[in-house]
Amino acid sequence: MTTFLNFLIIVLTIIGIVQIVRIIEIAAKLKGPQDKITTDQDNRYNALAMLIVGLGFTAFVAYSFKLWGHLVLPDPVSVHGEGIKMLWDTTMILILVTFFITQTLLFVFAYKYRGREGNTALFQTHNNKLELLWTSVPAFVLTGLILFGLSTWNKTMVPDTTNAKVMEVYAQQFNWTARYAGDDNQLGKAHYTLIGGINTLGVDERDTLSHDDVVVREIHLVKDQQVLMKFRSQDVIHSAYLPHFNVQMNCVPGMSTQFAFTPTKTTKEMREDPEMIERMKFINEARAKKGEEAVEFDYVLLCNKICGSAHYNMQIKVIVETQEEFDVWMAEQDTFKTLVSAQ
Amino acid sequence: MSDHNEHHHHEETFISKYVFSTDHKMIAKQFLITAMVMGVIAILMSVFFRMQLAWPAEGYPILETFLGKWAPDGVMDPNIYLALVTIHGTIMVFFVLTGGLSGTFFNLLIPLQIGARDMASGFLNMLSYWFFFVSSVVMVISLFVTSGPAAAGWTIYPPLSALPQAMPGSGLGMTLWLVSMSLFIVSALLGGLNYIVTILNLRTEGMSMTRMPLTMWAFLVTAILGVLSFPVLLSAALLLIFDRGFGTAFYLSDIMIQGEMLTQTGGSPILFQHLFWFLGHPEVYIVLLPALGITSEVVSTSSRKPIFGYRAMVGSILAIGFLSFIVWGHHMFMTGMNPFLGSVFTFTTLLIAIPSAVKVFNYLTTLWKGNIQFTPAMLFSIGLVSTFISGGLTGLILGDSALDINVHDTYFVVAHFHIVMGLSAIFGMFAGIYHWFPKMYGKMMNKNLGYVHFWLTFISAYGVFYPMHFIGLAGVPRRYYSNTAFPMFDGLVEINELVTVFAILGAVAQIFFFFNFFYSIYRGKDAPQNPWRSNTLEWTTPTHDRIHGNWPGEIPSVHRWAYDYSKPGADEDFISQVVPLKDGEEEH
Structure with missing residues (x-):
């Protein structure tokens, strides 16, 4: 029955449109023959719509930062993230200035130079000076942007890691595991053929470097301590994405990738941040509407490369804390050696 | 090509006129109609997955009607969600905006605008369409296999796409995807070679390269990009077929999946990405340049x-074409490639x-x-x-590797490429259809319905894609079946609903277009010979006796460029390219 009604609605809609078109066409015929491309009336209405919709959209873009600005991630809480933030702000200013100028010109021109009976367009084929200007200005600006971008990129990706604490983040469908390097700050070797039983990461127990490694299901980071994260994957490509820190790196089977960064704010500090309290209030209101309980802020590492059916829920909690808190937590964990011996 | 068209006198059967036609004008229509059918499928898919994103876990009988066992009680399964975004992307990029856009307008316009009786090889042209058709059919068939269609994203990165254990969509659905794409590439290559040869060799007398309309320049560069880059995708697909079926390890190494230890070692999934994006990035311009x-x-x-x-x-078309070949790595900033x-x-x-x-400023000044x-x-x-401005500008963020770190693979990317390449290209395609419909069917499309459709x-x-920037900046990754697994995304419910409402509105708006299109074919007003008072050669051919061979008599020769509009001293505000220069008149 519903199918029939739906079908009926579609048929009636089509008939409706046909009739409207006919009326319009008959009305047009009554006005007499037209050999013009468009009438002045067409041009006037569409030009006006251009002005209203076009400038309306442009204005909305300006307003949207106020309307939706609070949805955007908070400022990055990592040392390199601060550099990226500067590059971001510079780029955004450039983009927005260009956006507002060009969109406004486009819609204003469309309105102002709408066709009118008896009007003639200007015959103008080129203007070398003008064209040189708008080739060289973007070229000049982009040179600056490229240099700024490359220096930020190199600072981010090729940092000095001599004092970094090493850890591994291991991906598989659809969860994450972390491995800490232990006191020696060196990860033991691992190979996929060694995966089995409790040894889910395929760590090589014959490699003595692995003995003090610690395998856990939660990532703990120390504030102001650089961490060198190494990534591996067991099955397909995943991507370790830590949005709050401006960190992302793919985890590729058969390959080892890495990203070094320094968190600058503990989870506790974030939770006490007034701006974050506001955000969490907003989020918890939304959760209450869905009938879900309130939550506190937490950092998270999530998968950002399509990896299968539960891709949308592949996450691991990240906690940033002080060195003392970290040490207490670490002391509670079993080393890899204890783990396999107990087996 | 000055000889009279011999085909004109042949007795044409239904089959030779409408099915296995070698007339470029008919082939153009075949491409267009096929792409429209594919486009409807892809639009419907996008409405379905937008419904899932706005109102997750809510049951809609319509989903069960269309998706069957993939949406028990109207609630979409994560696997079919991924399949829908994959096929939506594949169809839109390849079948609508490559096959549809290039296939339609290159075929229709190249011979008409350069002054040729047909493509250099009508037979290859016909083959090009039929490969495209079969490829479309295979893609549609893949929607009906038990394990579901391909679901690894339109970029089909292995190992996900290589291993049937990884997801249901990597079974038979993926095989059919690869078969379909291989056929598609054959079609693109046959078409592309033909376009290049035709433009370079069959220009009428006086039609020098610098007198060609910009459409021809854009089409020529596009065809060259296609011919140089599509074979690379074909090789990537072939290697993937080997990895899937014959135990090779081009893209596979050290994998343990679903408890099964694979023996392949030494391959690299990153190799696939290099091969894929060596086509994939020029492909963006293969889609965009014809629209421009x-x-x-x-x-x-x-x-x-x-x-x-x-x-x-x-110059900028050539520069964009050249640069498009050396930028593919920006899709792979986060793969762990060397920072240098x-x-x-x-x-x-x-x-x-x-x-x-430069292009934008030149449009504004025009x-x-x-x-x-x-x-x-x-x-x-x-x-x-x-949209080219709006989407192009965010490219400055995504193309800058340092800024890309935090927006890579998020909705920010989805917003960017949909605006700069999706919207721009589809707007260009609509512009082309409205503009050249009189040339295709000898009828006018209804103007007022066109206005409603556009607005x-x-x-x-913009209602769909502008808010997506904010969803991306909130950190939401693309290809997430739902945002509900993370408290940090819980504040995005309303903005997601807004996007979906606009998506449905946008889909409904297309009814005006489809109706207008088919209604006008049969009931539209008769088109005058040159309805837009345009200078280019296609408007010198007869409107109603659309013969194979285009001009009943001699092919006209060309005496000026295509842009003598409102030239001082002329009687009208346009001067066709076939009109000789007057005494003392300067060529623009």
């Missing part, structure tokens, strides 16, 4: 003004902003002091310029 070419033509004609800076426009390589790709990528800026006729085609062209489409297009 069409727009150049429509903007100039409808402003009754010469296109501003013809040589700069040609990332620097190189950042450099080349941001350079593309220069020719793009409008300046024009006498703008707001035809539906012109509205879509102005829409294209707007609804334009508003809903």
Whole structure:
């Protein structure tokens, strides 16, 4: 029955449109023959719509930062993230200035130079000076942007890691595991053929470097301590994405990738941040509407490369804390050696 | 080609006229109609997955009607969600915006605008369409296999796409995807070679390269990009077929999946990405350049003004074409590739902003002091310029490797490429259809329905994709079946609903187009020979006796460029390319 009604609605809609078109066409015929491309009336209405919709959209873009600005991630809480933030702000200013100028010109021109009976367009084929200007200005600006971008990129990706604490983040469908390097700050070797039983990461127990490694299901980071994260994957490509820190790196089977960064704010500090309290209030209101309980802020590492059916829920909690808190937590964990011996 | 068209006197059967036609005008229509059918499928899919994102876990009987066991009680399964986004992307990029856009307008316009009786090889052209058709059929068939269609994203990165254990969609669905794409590539290559050869060799007398309309330049560069890059995708697909079926290890290494230890070692999934994006990035311009070419033509004609800076426009098309081959790595900044390589790709990528800026400024100046006729085609062209600016600018963020770190693979990317390449290209395609419909069918499309179609489409297009920037900046990854697994995304419910409402509105708006299109074929007003008072050669052919061979008599020779609009001293505000220069008249 519903199918029939739906079908009926579609048929009636089509008939409706046909009739409207006919009326319009008959009305047009009554006005007499037209050999013009468009009438002045067409041009006037569409030009006006251009002005209203076009400038309306442009204005909305300006307003949207106020309307939706609070949805955007908070400022990055990592040392390199601060550099990226500067590059971001510079780029955004450039983009927005260009956006507002060009969109406004486009819609204003469309309105102002709408066709009118008896009007003639200007015959103008080129203007070398003008064209040189708008080739060289973007070229000049982009040179600056490229240099700024490359220096930020190199600072981010090729940092000095001599004092970094090493850890591994291991991906598989659809969860994450972390491995800490232990006191020696060196990860033991691992190979996929060694995966089995409790040894889910395929760590090589014959490699003595692995003995003090610690395998856990939660990532703990120390504030102001650089961490060198190494990534591996067991099955397909995943991507370790830590949005709050401006960190992302793919985890590729058969390959080892890495990203070094320094968190600058503990989870506790974030939770006490007034701006974050506001955000969490907003989020918890939304959760209450869905009938879900309130939550506190937490950092998270999530998968950002399509990896299968539960891709949308592949996450691991990240906690940033002080060195003392970290040490207490670490002391509670079993080393890899204890783990396999107990087996 | 000055001999009279021999085909004209042949007795044409239904099969030779409508099915296995070698007439470029008929082949263009075949491409267009096929792409429209595929487009409807892809639009429906996008409405379905947008419903899932806005109202997750809510049951909709319509989903069960269409998706069957993949949506028990109307609630979508995660696997079919991924399949829908995959096939939506594949169809839109390849079947609508490559096959549909290039196939339609290259075939229709190349012989007509350069003054040729047909393509260099009508037979290859026919083959090109039929490969495209079979490829479309295979893609559609893949929607009905038990394990579901391909679901690894339109970029089909292995190992996900290589291993049937990884997801249901990597079974038979993926095989059919690869078969379909291989056929598609054959079609693109046959078409592409033909386009290049035709433009280079069959121009009529007087049609020098620098007198060609910008559509021809854009189409020529596009065809060259396609011929140089599609074979690379074919090889990538072949290697993937070997990895899937014959135990090779081009892309596979050290994998343990679903408890099964694979024996392949030594391959690299990153190799696939290099091969894929070596096509994938030029592909963006294969989609975009024809739209820009069409727009150049429509903007100039409808402003009754010469296109501003013809040589700069040609130069920027060539520059964009060249640069598009050396930027593919910006899709792979986060793969762990050498940071130095990332620097190189950042450099080349941001350079593309220069020719793009030149094009935008030239469009703006073409409008300046024009006498703008707001035809539906012109509205879509102005829409294209707007979306090209909006989407192009966010490219400065994504192309800058340092900034890409935090927005890579998020909704920010989805917003960016849909605006700059999806919307721009589809707007260009609509502009082309409205503009050349009289040439295709000898009838006019209804103007007022065209206006309604444009305004609804334009508003809903920005309504869908502009808010997505914010969803991306909130950190939401693309290809997430739902945002509900993370408290940090719980504040995005309303903005997601807004996007979906506009998506549905945008889809409904297309009814006006489809209705107008088919209604006008049968009931439209008869088109005059040159309805837009345009200069280009296609408007010198007869409107109603659309013969195979295009011109009943001699092919006209060309005496001027295509942009003599509102030239001082002329009787009318346009001068066809076939009109000789007057005594003392300067060529633009």
